[in-house]
Amino acid sequence: TLARYLLMAHFVSLQAGHKDTSLAPLCDLGLLDQGSGEYQALLQAKTARYNIAYQWFLSSFYAQLTRAEEMVGRGNIMFQVQS
Numbered sequence: 001t002l003a004r005y006l007l008m009a010h011f012v013s014l015q016a017g018h019k020d021t022s023l024a025p026l027c028d029l030g031l032l033d034q035g036s037g038e039y040q041a042l043l044q045a046k047t048a049r050y051n052i053a054y055q056w057f058l059s060s061f062y063a064q065l066t067r068a069e070e071m072v073g074r075g076n077i078m079f080q081v082q083s
Contacts, residue, residue, distance in 0.1 A: 012042070023042060
């Protein structure tokens with residue numbers, strides 16, 4: 001989920017720079033399911049979509065850090081963030 005949220009955030013950030021508002025490429029890449037609440041949230045967004053996607057990533061990241069995860073898992077999270 002972390003990697004998906006991070007990739008989604010990067011993708012919609014790049015889209016914003018190109019003034020592209022289509023969610024179809026996200027679905028085609030498997031980053032977003034057209035029937036999901038996430039899809040609806042991005043579709044109906046009144047703010048920049050990348051803000052929403054990065055918040056999903058940060059919320060998920062924080063939740064994993066604060067849970068009793070094994071250190072190897074935390075190392076994997078940090079590797080994803082640094083990428």
